[in-house]
Amino acid sequence: MQAVAIGLFCFTAIYLIVDPFTQMAAIYLCFGSIVTVAGRNYGSPRMVSVFTSAFLLPVGVGLALRGDIPHILLGLIMVPFYLIVVTTAAQVRQVLFSAVTGHRQARQIAQRFDRALNTMPHGLVMLDSTGRIAVANAEAAHIVAARSPDNLIGRSLKSLMMRGIAAGLLDAGECDFAEAQLATALREGRDRKLFLNFRDGRHLELSSRAGGDELGVVIFEDVTARVETEEKVRFMASFDGLTGLANRAFFHETVTKILATGERQRLCGLAVFDLDDFKTINDTLGHPVGDGVIYAVAERLNAFADEDVIVSRFGGDEFMVFFNNVTSEYAFKSHLEQIFAALQEDVDIAGNMLRIQCSAGAVLALASEIDVDQIAVKADLALYRAKDGGKAGWRLFEASMDAAFRSRQIMKADLRSAVEARSLRVVYQPIISMESMRISSCEALCRWDHPELGPISPAVFIPLAEEMGIISQISAFVVAQACIECVKWPEQISVSVNLSAKDFRNRAILDKICDALASTGLAPHRLEIEVTETALLDDKAATRMLLDELKDLGVRIALDDFGTGYSSLSYLHTLPLDKVKIDRSFLLDVTRSQRSLEFLKGIVNLSRPLGLSVTIEGVETFEQLKILAREVKPDLAQGFLFGAALTASGIDTMSNTVWPFATEIRRVDHAARH
Ligand code: C2E
Numbered sequence: 001m002q003a004v005a006i007g008l009f010c011f012t013a014i015y016l017i018v019d020p021f022t023q024m025a026a027i028y029l030c031f032g033s034i035v036t037v038a039g040r041n042y043g044s045p046r047m048v049s050v051f052t053s054a055f056l057l058p059v060g061v062g063l064a065l066r067g068d069i070p071h072i073l074l075g076l077i078m079v080p081f082y083l084i085v086v087t088t089a090a091q092v093r094q095v096l097f098s099a100v101t102g103h104r105q106a107r108q109i110a111q112r113f114d115r116a117l118n119t120m121p122h123g124l125v126m127l128d129s130t131g132r133i134a135v136a137n138a139e140a141a142h143i144v145a146a147r148s149p150d151n152l153i154g155r156s157l158k159s160l161m162m163r164g165i166a167a168g169l170l171d172a173g174e175c176d177f178a179e180a181q182l183a184t185a186l187r188e189g190r191d192r193k194l195f196l197n198f199r200d201g202r203h204l205e206l207s208s209r210a211g212g213d214e215l216g217v218v219i220f221e222d223v224t225a226r227v228e229t230e231e232k233v234r235f236m237a238s239f240d241g242l243t244g245l246a247n248r249a250f251f252h253e254t255v256t257k258i259l260a261t262g263e264r265q266r267l268c269g270l271a272v273f274d275l276d277d278f279k280t281i282n283d284t285l286g287h288p289v290g291d292g293v294i295y296a297v298a299e300r301l302n303a304f305a306d307e308d309v310i311v312s313r314f315g316g317d318e319f320m321v322f323f324n325n326v327t328s329e330y331a332f333k334s335h336l337e338q339i340f341a342a343l344q345e346d347v348d349i350a351g352n353m354l355r356i357q358c359s360a361g362a363v364l365a366l367a368s369e370i371d372v373d374q375i376a377v378k379a380d381l382a383l384y385r386a387k388d389g390g391k392a393g394w395r396l397f398e399a400s401m402d403a404a405f406r407s408r409q410i411m412k413a414d415l416r417s418a419v420e421a422r423s424l425r426v427v428y429q430p431i432i433s434m435e436s437m438r439i440s441s442c443e444a445l446c447r448w449d450h451p452e453l454g455p456i457s458p459a460v461f462i463p464l465a466e467e468m469g470i471i472s473q474i475s476a477f478v479v480a481q482a483c484i485e486c487v488k489w490p491e492q493i494s495v496s497v498n499l500s501a502k503d504f505r506n507r508a509i510l511d512k513i514c515d516a517l518a519s520t521g522l523a524p525h526r527l528e529i530e531v532t533e534t535a536l537l538d539d540k541a542a543t544r545m546l547l548d549e550l551k552d553l554g555v556r557i558a559l560d561d562f563g564t565g566y567s568s569l570s571y572l573h574t575l576p577l578d579k580v581k582i583d584r585s586f587l588l589d590v591t592r593s594q595r596s597l598e599f600l601k602g603i604v605n606l607s608r609p610l611g612l613s614v615t616i617e618g619v620e621t622f623e624q625l626k627i628l629a630r631e632v633k634p635d636l637a638q639g640f641l642f643g644a645a646l647t648a649s650g651i652d653t654m655s656n657t658v659w660p661f662a663t664e665i666r667r668v669d670h671a672a673r674h
C-alpha cells in the first residue's frame with residue numbers, strides 16, 4: 001500500500017501535475033524508500049519485487065508517457081535499477097542465510113567432534129603454540145584425575161605432571177625427561193612416543209603428533225595390560241618357570257654383557273653343577289619330588305647370587321654359575337667349596353628326606369679370553385671328569401681334558417665312518433653247557449679295528465655310539481651277522497646278541513630282528529637277546545611291550561650282567577625272561593669269599609624254579625669252574641677259560657669239541673652228588 005501510494009504520487013508529479021518541486025520531492029521520497037527495501041525485505045524475494053515494482057513502475061510509466069526522448073530514456077533506467085535492488089536483496093539474503101546455516105553446521109560438527117573425542121579410549125590433549133592445553137577429552141581428564149576436560153584447558157603438560165608428582169604417583173626425574181622430550185618433539189615437528197610409569201603399577205604411553213604451526217596433539221594410552229603381558233613374556237623368555245633363575249639364553253646374554261665391560265685382564269669363572277642320579281629320584285619318587293629337588297638346589301645356589309655371581313638353570317638338572325672378578329684361583333676354589341658344601345645338605349621334600357648330591361665342573365679364565373659357549377664346553381668337560389671320578393665332587397678344567405675331548409670327537413667321527421662303511425666285525429664267544437662241556441651257544445660281540453689306534457673295546461665305542469644315536473645301526477648289523485652265521489652252525493648251537501637300552505626306545509629294532517630271521521631262515525629259538533637292567537629301567541612299559549613281542553616271535557631273552565645294576569629281583573619274575581647271566585664280578589673272589597659263593601648259589605636256586613636258566617660269565621680259571629660245578633651248578637658258563645671270542649668259522653670248528661677238563665668236572669659233580 002505504501003509503495004503503491006508513493007508510486008502513484010510520483011506518477012502524478014511526473015505526468016499529471018508537472019511541477020518541478022513536486023517532482024523532486026516525489027522522486028526523493030520514492031528512491032529514499034527503495035533503499036530500505038533490500039534491508040527490510042531481503043527475507044522474501046517476492047516481497048522485494050512487489051515493493052520495487054510498485055515504486056518504480058509508476059515512475060517509469062510516467063516518464064515514458066511524457067513522450068520526449070530524455071524522459072523516455074530516464075524511464076528506461078528504471079529497469080536496471082529494479083534489477084539492482086532485487087539482486088542486492090538476494091545477495092544480502094544469501095549472505096545471512098549461509099551465515100546462519102554455517103553456524104548451525106559448525107555447531108553440529110563441534111558436537112560430533114566432542115562426542116568422538118570423549119568416547120575415545122585414549123586420552124587426548126591439543127596444545128596451542130604456547131604449549132598450553134586448548135582441547136582435552138574426557139579420558140585425558142580421567143587419567144590425570146581432573147573433574148572435567150574443561151579443568152585442563154589452559155594448563156601446560158608440565159603442570160599436569162606436577163599434579164602426578166605431588167600425588168606421589170610419578171617420579172619427578174622421569175616426568176622432567178618425558179616433558180622435555182615431548183616439548184622438543186612438538187617444537188621440531190617430530191612424532192614421538194614415550195612411557196610414563198606410575199608408582200601404582202600403571203603404565204602410560206604418551207605419543208605426540210606434531211601439528212607444525214597448528215596445534216600439537218598428545219595422546220595418552222593406558223598400556224598397563226600390554227606392558228604386563230610383555231613383561232610376562234619377557235620373563236618367560238628369560239627365566240626358568242620352575243626356579244625363577246635366568247635361563248640359558250638370558251644367562252648367555254647377561255654374561256656376554258658383563259664380559260664386554262670392565263678390566264679385560266681380570267679373572268672370571270664358570271661352574272656347571274649337575275645333580276647325580278637325578279633320574280632315579282624322578283623315576284622312584286615321581287616328578288613332583290624331582291621338581292622339589294631342583295627348586296631346593298636353585299634356592300641354595302641363588303643364595304650365593306650377587307652382582308658378581310650370576311646363577312642360571314641350564315635345563316634339566318644342570319645349573320650354570322658365572323663368577324665375575326675372581327681374585328685368585330685359590331679364592332675361586334674356596335668359593336666353589338662353600339657352594340658345594342651348601343648343596344650337600346639334606347632337604348625335606350614332601351616328607352622325603354633327601355640328600356642332594358651333585359657334581360660340578362669349573363673353569364677359570366681371563367675375561368679377555370672368554371667366549372661363553374667355549375668355556376661352557378670346558379666346564380662340561382670338567383663336569384664329565386668329576387662324574388667319572390665317582391660323582392659328588394667337582395673338578396677344575398685342565399688343558400688335558402680338552403685334548404681328551406678332542407680325541408673323543410675324532411673317535412666319534414671315525415666310528416661313524418666305520419659304521420657307514422660296515423667295517424665293524426662280529427666275533428663269537430663260546431658259552432659252554434656245564435652238563436656236556438660243549439658249546440651250547442655263543443655271544444656275538446662287536447669289534448672295531450681303528451686304522452690307527454688298533455682294536456677299540458666295545459666298552460669304549462658302544463657308549464660313544466649310544467651318545468651319537470647310531471647304536472641301533474650297530475645292533476641291527478650285529479643281529480643280521482649273527483643270524484647269517486648261526487644258520488651255518490650245527491643245530492644245537494644258538495647265538496645271543498646284546499641290545500642297548502637305546503634300542504628299546506622305538507620299534508625299529510623289532511623289524512630288524514624279524515628281517516634278519518626271515519632272510520636267513522634261522523629258527524627264532526636259536527636267537528637270544530641280551531638286555532641289561534639299565535635298558536629295563538629306562539621306560540618300563542615300552543621296553544616290556546617290546547620284550548613281549550620278541551618273546552611272541554619265539555626269540556629268547558636273557559638278563560645280562562645281573563647283579564651289577566639295580567638287581568631288582570622283581571625283574572626275574574615279572575619279565576618274560578628265559579635266562580639270567582650273572583656278572584663276572586661275582587666270580588672274581590668266589591674261590592676266597594663264601595659270600596660271593598652264597599650269592600651265586602642263591603641266584604641259581606632262585607632262578608631255577610622260575611624256569612630261568614643261569615649263565616655265569618667270566619670263568620677264567622679251572623678253580624672257579626670246579627667250584628661252580630660242585631656248589632653253584634649253573635646251566636652254562638662263559639669265560640676265557642673256554643676261550644675268548646672267535647670268528648664265526650672258529651665256532652663251527654669248535655662246535656663238537658668237548659672241553660678236556662670235562663671228565664674231571666663230571667667227577668667233581670659226581671662227588672658233590674654223593
Ligand atoms: P657283555 O655283554 O657282558 O659281554 C661279555 C664281555 O666280557 C665281553 O667283553 C667279553 O670279551 C668279556 N669276557 C668274556 N669272558 C671273560 C672272562 O673270562 N674274563 C674277562 N675279564 N672278560 C670276559 P667285550 O667284548 O669287551 O664287550 C664288553 C661289553 O660291550 C659287553 O659286555 C656288552 O655289554 C658290550 N657289547 C659288546 N658287543 C656289543 C654289541 O654288539 N652291542 C651292544 N649293545 N653291546 C655290545
Ligand code: MG
Pocket residue numbers: 443498530560
Ligand atoms: Mg652280553
Ligand code: MG
Pocket residue numbers: 560561581583617
Ligand atoms: Mg655280560
